[in-house]
Amino acid sequence: MAPLSLTINGKHYSASVDPGTPILWVLRDTLGLTGTKFGCGMALCGACTIHLDGEAVRSCMTPVSEAVGKKITTIEGLSTDRSHPLQKAWMAQEVPQCGYCQSGQIMTAAALLQKKPHPTDEEIDAAMSGNICRCGTYLRIRAAIHQAAKGGAQ
């Protein structure tokens, strides 16, 4: 297998994998970037959400070949010091419980704020309803997105 050239969080990586492998498993198994989570394998839960050229995609069903030549951003690359407004708002609102789905929640929310810097409740619901949280942190997620949109004010 010819190695694939990937740009992840601004860094260059080379991965010798089957080009049909979902990006999720390349990130996790091959490159050791385990912040992106496996939840369903069918793009139904959002735990594996990453950005491809700024667009939120479900990495569990996106073949790694589609990422070649594009910029991949994962939770590890959203900021290096938890300084992204969403990360700060997530901490202020104490959103996570088990925490497993939160990487995907934050990545989906980050893509939303890129497009709509001041989303309404309805816009948040529409954007975030592809992400499941079994701990039920939805109300705090919504509050945290509003807080981040307001530049940190609660």
Place this chain on the structure above:
Amino acid sequence: MSRSLLVTRRTMLKTGLAGAPALILGFYLPRNLFSASPTKSPTAKTSAVFSPNAWLRIDSRGGITLLVEPAEIGQGVRTSMPMLLAEELDADWTKIKIQQAPTKPDIYKHLGTGGSSSVRENYLPLRQAGAAARALLITAAAQTWKVEPSACHTADGAVVHSASKRRLTYGTLAEAASKLPAPDPKKISLKQPKDFRFLGKPVHRLDTPSKVDGSAKFGLDVKVPGMLYAVIARCPTFGGKAVKFDDSKAKAVAGVHAVVQINPVPSPANTAGGVAVVADSTWAAIKGRKALQIDWDRGENASENTASMRKQMAELAGKSPLYVARTVGDAASAISKAPKKIEAVYELPFQPHATMEPMNCTAHVEKDRVEIWAPTQSPDWIQGVVAGLVQLNHESVMVHETLSGGGFGRRYQTDYAVEAVQVSKAVGKPVKLLWTREDDMQHDFYRPASYHRLSAGLDHQNKLVGWSRRIMSTSIRQIFAPPEALKNPATVAAQELEGAVDVPYESPNLQVEYSAVKSGVPRAWWRSVACSFNSFAVESFIDELAAEAHLDPLDFRIKLLGGDRQLPNPRDKEDILDTRRLRGVLALAAEKSGWGKSLPQHWGRGIAAQYSFGSYISHVAEVEVKPDHTVQVHRVVTAVDCGSIINPDTIKAQMESAVIFGLTAAMTGEIEVENGAIKNGNFDDFPVVRMKQAPRRHEVYIVSSTEKPGGIGEPGVPPIAPALTNAIYAATGKRLRRLIIRPEDLKQA
């Protein structure tokens, strides 16, 4: 009672806390056994030798390390446990680190997280340990200054000589304190609640930062050198097995190393066995499994389905006699003579746990030792079951407990760890076993399916004169107890009765009967266990009685609860329900919800309350039933009386969590059995509540209390389903008695 002692070097090394000079305290956490694991025998505490099972270390830099027992499954124990310690120790909160306790039987016993027990069991021992350490540090400082200990106080990780304001940090004092004799536990006094700095205040969770940047390590994130990846093809039906299989195509998949058959392992592991594909990546293993061709013998449960089980339960409900779990007076006669008689049947389906992180485990089996990394609520059970399986002693099996991406009771099981051990042993390498979502959905230990027939009689004053109940369910104990023990119907019923035999509404005549229904589907502990279904039946039926009596459902409940009474649970006399506190949460939730105030057309409010796991919870749900018969929950108001408060924000978070979790089980998802197999596979055919379906608002009110602390992870679940259906009744006059609620039932009802 906590006792502390100075430990030998050998013991200290085993704790993993040894190192530079430090104050190390061992103390004892008494264990109120979680009844969930029948393989555990009740602990005999007869030994005269003090054997500590919890540990605390303060190093020369003032760093404090606490070995914590409970697993972090989202409920916040990695913050509440150190809060208990820090309060009495007067610690600098930023200096506290926690370390998961190791599975070393002679060092740390009875590891297990269940029954909403973490705070309840650790509340006093951890505070006593903190107070003991503080006493030693004060003595060390007093000796240094040559003053009386009583002339000193503590503040933020330091001892202060009150008169001269001289100050020594705990780090500076640690070595001197470690040379002092342990204080007499009887002489250690604890703080008064008015002096609390941490307890009762919202404290930011210590694990939150790691959960917003992807650095938190869950079970599935484990990587060990030389590790291979595996998935297992299991028979879709329970009790079936592979007769033969062709692995030639699987082995042809690039990256696949081996295909091995593993045997089912009986109770308590209850694994299905199957054919494992082992590869150099998860994806190769998944692809390899798809290429397997397996002939299954579908086994003796191949004809089971949901419809036939419901029929079986309805038939059993009409049969006499059943096992009588509790009887007071003569319920049948009282009901037959009552001027008003009411009867209703409620049904609830199997429910999966569907944790966001599916089951997984990494295992490395070597000749004379086994190492396991697992997201688990029960590392000691894994240790014991695996030790038996590979025929090694417990000490040769080490279990590393990772963070869990949700638990809800599922991770009390040992099945996935046993499978990982089998596969690692077969290939002679460390193996990470992944359950895909479909594996997880179809091979769970589900919340039992159940059927409840209730009848009651009211007199002319609308007083309850008789209460009779028949419960049919797929018994949990049948999965775990030996056949001999199951000859006793009380054993069969043991885990199905919580919230059924201890009903707080006053009736002079009462009967509760039980029968198990035959099923091959595995079932076990699901967040709040039997209360999750018993509360639905009781709190729905009470609402029906109120309607029959033409009384407001809140007023009717208050009236039935009667005066202030202390009701010991018939199955556990030490577990006492206080009707005053139950009435308190009902009244508080009602008041805050605006109970009785008008709502738009097709909207309704419903109330329900439940005592469980030492806590009192009442929810009021405010719902709208739309023209297409779908239901939107607009608002939930919760009142909580969980006794002494540790972290109020965690209590609030657990109520929010319980409501969403309970609403999925009431509104969106149910497990169906078809031809012996689970029909559901993923979140498309097992829909869960998503953000758009979540209540728009959820308010949580916590009763201020100095009572002993109650549990908080589970008790919010039981009352939400009846609050929902009672609200639907208020909105439409239609009573939904079968979960999950369906638009077609609302159309027809």
